[in-house]
Amino acid sequence: MLTIKQSQNKFFRLLFFFIAIILPWIIGGVYVLNRSDREKNVKLINYKVNTIPEVDHSKFDILKQDFKTPQQITEACLSCHNKTDQEVMATSHWKWAKPYIKDNGDTIMLGKKNIVNNFCIGTKSNEKLCSSCHIGYGWKDMNAKFDNSRNIDCIVCHDQSGIYKKATGDYGLPAKKEMVICGIASHPFDYKKVLKSIGKPQRHNCGACHYVGGGGNNVKHGDLEMALNKTSRKVDVHMGVNSANMGCIECHKTKRHDIKGNLYSIASANKNRVSCEECHTEAPHKNPILNEHTDRIACQTCHIPEFAKVNPTKMYWDWSTAGKFNPDGSMMMKKDSAGAMTYHTKKGSFIWAKNVKPEYIWSNGEARHYIMGDKIDPKKTVHLNYFKGTYTDKNSKIIPVKRFTGKQIYDAKNNYMIIPHLFGKDTTSYWLNFDWNKAAKTGMAEVGLPYSGKFGFVSTQMDWPVNHMVAPREESLTCTECHSRNGRLAKVTDFYLPGRNYNNLLDVIGVIMILLSILGVIIHATLRIIKK
Amino acid sequence: MKKKTYIYRRFERFWHWNQALLILFLALTGFEIHSTYKLFGFQNAVIMHNIAAWALLVLIIFAIFWHFVTGEWKQYIPTTKYIKAQINYYIIGIFKGAPHPTNKTVYNKFNPLQRLIYLGLKLFVIPVQIITGFIYLFYVYPDSPAIFFNLEIVAYIHTIGAFMLLIFVVAHVYLTTTGDTPLSSIKAMITGWEEIDIDNEEVRMAHLQKAVEESVAGYYRLDKDGNITDVNDAWLKMYRCKDKAKIIGQHYSKTRDKRNISEMDSIVKRVFKGETITGIPVIRRCFDESVGKHILSANPTYENGEISGIEGFVLDINETEELTDHMYYTVRNSSAGYYHLDENGNIVDVNDAWLKLYKFDSKDEVIGNHFTFTRNPEDKPALEEAYRKVMDGETITGEIATRKCKDGTTGKHILSANPITIGSKVSGMEGFILDISGLEETV
Known part of the structure; x- marks a missing residue:
């Protein structure tokens, strides 16, 4: 018989035993629940805001003259900023080309003169329009030498009045008189007002070209558009007026007019790239597991969950349907409910999208490009650019891209891409004559490649890395966006991703074994009870 | 003979239940990481799984230490004896109300099937889970020195291990109900006490060994050359020796005064001839040079039928005031x-x-x-x-x-x-x- 004291003793021993088991679990639970992964402050290095005022150009008499041509302004600029012309003309903004090592080992200058894209296709024979985005005046032939420093357009990047504008379709020159080309009006303006405002480039200077690539706002990039001129934290955490309110050149740091950053429609080398780590470090998170991710996952992958957050971007462009007219002979134009053009006689059909989830690819920073003259297989989608990188290459990271696809003209006999002559008041331009044969003939003559006379349309694809419209941290991706069976990385299949990958056979066998053991237990127990 | 016996010691129970909880918790969070279901949220599941993994590692290190210190590891030595009988019991005998083919005793807690399965868990499944788990945890894509492991293979092995553990849990929990009453085994694992068989011979051997170790009677053993090979704590205390290492390997004459050596030599000689001495009063020389008296027994130890040494007990008589020098000669023939x-x-x-x-x-x-x-x-x-x-x-x-x-x-x-x-x-x-x-x- 147990006395009261003994049974009390026994009870307290068991209680102590119970506490000894449970206590570590309570401590662990409290730790996990009260853990905070959020940084109180964003960790920043190398980030400085310039508060001291710069030179006031409105005080310079030389800029108060009555300028007749834009080249005279450039001369005035260079009279003080001597040698700056050489800086500018050494940049890819001037040259529109960068060195590229071909598969055979030759280094060539790769640029707009010898690449193709799947928007407006190519510059050759269309320079009058395309040069509207060059930082020079009057670049007519991209194969010819273009090195007169008078032709540098200083103002397009340095105008802060907002009234300076290159005319659409006049080799990059501003309008001398009222003109309308392709439905876009260009106006002459007062140089004096412009010159009073000269200063460091702001968003709208960069955006003058980079927002409207492909012929309209947000057509090309999807993450660069006019809405960024004045935007909110929700759209871009760096540029939002209610957050850091940073300009382009605060990340795209510039040294002697050489602006940091690569545009992978042309760039191919892993050089001079802008990186988040420069300010945010390689270990920006409090949670070490998240920091481990930065080894193989680019910051953008988690922090840009979607792009084209304000206006839609073009996702697909089918040139093969171009050339249809309304019964009355007028040009056919169709728009979707949101007002985006889905068909145009000149260009064919489009698909637009808003709030687009990016595609994900491996990238080590190097890209390859289709070069005019390269043979293609018309049965397959032609990759006009693609990124190098695999899971096994340890310099590769997973990056988000906008994948732009379409159909465009190619030489059906020679099996290479065609740059058609689209723009021009002449007898062969497609946008005036709507004859692909004529346009191809003129375009390929300019390129310097034979045209067989037979053309077709081939599917093409380009990848545009998404680097802007960085979301506020509370909107960045959570684990299961990728660590799940059908997550965002479902197509990046060359590695084992916890939560995504599993061996179906193994799981099925495992579950069957567990069920069998439970069944065995039930049968055994039932028999025991019956036999008893 | 059955008797309520203290069979699972406190640490053993602490280790068992925490290991059980940790394995179940690791399975719960692990299969969420496997995307089998959503419960805590992926990030929480990962953090919890990692913490639990570390906890299990620490617990197992303590458990390994405990098994070796207590000698309980011997319970897991596998045997094929009765294994067939044990399987037959679970398949046939149990339904006929047949008795368990093996007896559960303090020194043989596990039946041969348990020994085999538990040893497999301890030496194979759990180490594999811990090793693959920590490779998984520290595997940082190709930068890792563990590049020669493919994470995919590591993950699959880890998954197989998880399934095996779960199957074990199902069978293990069920088989606890095959004790005297359905709940008696689980109750034993909670309180430590269970009605189990007493193997008299086994208990006796263990008690004798313990008795020798802990007894107030001093115990000693000599080898063929008369060198001391073992003594117990009581012996050391009696001889005022603090360091056992100082005496092991020494000749017995070191513990005697010069004038008594010849007497001792003759005793040793007699024992080596096969005689057993039961209670001889002798005078010892302690390590602090003081002198004490005790009664000594000595018997030969045998190895392969040949005398390999001497062992015996000593009982201190210094504190027994009633006894005079004269008296203890009278117990010469006692044993x-x-x-x-x-x-x-x-x-x-x-x-x-x-x-x-x-x-x-x-x-x-x-x-x-x-x-x-x-x-x-x-x-x-x-x-x-x-x-x-x-x-x-x-x-x-x-x-x-x-x-x-x-x-x-x-x-x-x-x-x-x-x-x-x-x-x-x-x-x-x-x-x-x-x-x-x-x-x-x-x-």
Whole structure:
């Protein structure tokens, strides 16, 4: 018989035993629940805001003259900023080309003169329009030498009045008189007002070209558009007026007019790239597991969950349907409910999208490009650019891209891409004559490649890395966006991703074994009870 | 014979239940990471899984240490003996109400099937889970030195291990119901106590070993050359030696005064010839150069039928004031008897020397009886007082007592008694007796 004291003793021993088991679990639970992964402050290095005022150009008499041509302004600029012309003309903004090592080992200058894209296709024979985005005046032939420093357009990047504008379709020159080309009006303006405002480039200077690539706002990039001129934290955490309110050149740091950053429609080398780590470090998170991710996952992958957050971007462009007219002979134009053009006689059909989830690819920073003259297989989608990188290459990271696809003209006999002559008041331009044969003939003559006379349309694809419209941290991706069976990385299949990958056979066998053991237990127990 | 026995010690139970909880928790969070279901949220599941993994690692390191320190690892030595019988029992016998083919005892807690399965878990499944788990945890894409492991393979092995553990849990939990009552095994794992079989021989061997280690009687063993190979703590205390290493390997003559060596030499010589010495009073030289007296027993030890050394006990008689130098020569022919009582005072075990002293023919006549049956009624109060003292944790060395033999005659002996403890509980007492019956006649 147990006395009261003994049974009390026994009870307290068991209680102590119970506490000894449970206590570590309570401590662990409290730790996990009260853990905070959020940084109180964003960790920043190398980030400085310039508060001291710069030179006031409105005080310079030389800029108060009555300028007749834009080249005279450039001369005035260079009279003080001597040698700056050489800086500018050494940049890819001037040259529109960068060195590229071909598969055979030759280094060539790769640029707009010898690449193709799947928007407006190519510059050759269309320079009058395309040069509207060059930082020079009057670049007519991209194969010819273009090195007169008078032709540098200083103002397009340095105008802060907002009234300076290159005319659409006049080799990059501003309008001398009222003109309308392709439905876009260009106006002459007062140089004096412009010159009073000269200063460091702001968003709208960069955006003058980079927002409207492909012929309209947000057509090309999807993450660069006019809405960024004045935007909110929700759209871009760096540029939002209610957050850091940073300009382009605060990340795209510039040294002697050489602006940091690569545009992978042309760039191919892993050089001079802008990186988040420069300010945010390689270990920006409090949670070490998240920091481990930065080894193989680019910051953008988690922090840009979607792009084209304000206006839609073009996702697909089918040139093969171009050339249809309304019964009355007028040009056919169709728009979707949101007002985006889905068909145009000149260009064919489009698909637009808003709030687009990016595609994900491996990238080590190097890209390859289709070069005019390269043979293609018309049965397959032609990759006009693609990124190098695999899971096994340890310099590769997973990056988000906008994948732009379409159909465009190619030489059906020679099996290479065609740059058609689209723009021009002449007898062969497609946008005036709507004859692909004529346009191809003129375009390929300019390129310097034979045209067989037979053309077709081939599917093409380009990848545009998404680097802007960085979301506020509370909107960045959570684990299961990728660590799940059908997550965002479902197509990046060359590695084992916890939560995504599993061996179906193994799981099925495992579950069957567990069920069998439970069944065995039930049968055994039932028999025991019956036999008893 | 079944008896309520303390079978699972405190740490063992702590380890078992925490390991059980950790394995289930690791499975719960692990299969969420596997995307089998959503429960805590992926990030929480990962953090919890990692913390639990570290906790399990620490627990297992402690458990390994515990198994080696307590010698419990021996419980897991696999055996094929009775394994077929055990399987047959689970498949057939259990339905017919057949008895378990193997007995559960303190020294053989697991049946052969359990031994095999638990050893497999300890040596294979759990190590594989821990190794693959930590590779998984520290695998940082190709930068890792573990590049030669493909994470995919590591993950699959880890998944297989998880399934195996879950299947084990199902079977293990079910088989706990096959004890005496459906809940008796689980109850035992909670309280530590279970009604189990007592293997007398096993208990006796273990008690004897323990008795030697913890007894107040000193124990020694010599090799063929007369060098000391082992002594117990009581021996060290008696010789005032603090460091066991100082005595092991020394010749026995080191423990004697020069004038006594020749006597000792002759004793050793006799024992090496096969004789057994039961109780000779001798004078020892302690390590602090002081001198003490004790009664010594010595018997040869055999190896492969040949005498390989000597062992025996010593009982201190310095504190026994009634004994004079003259007296202990009278116990020259006595032998050291051993006894063991349970917590109720019943005799659990005695040795042959004890039987001889009490003139019994067989152990069966003695075991199970209360110790007082060997005493004269008038001595009972004093004896019970001494018994209570020991049961309260005291140790008695060299007390003189009068015994009542089987044939009604009486004898005198000095006895030692010390409590036997399990955990912090006194569960009985044991000790040695050396005969001094010659004393009366001499006086």
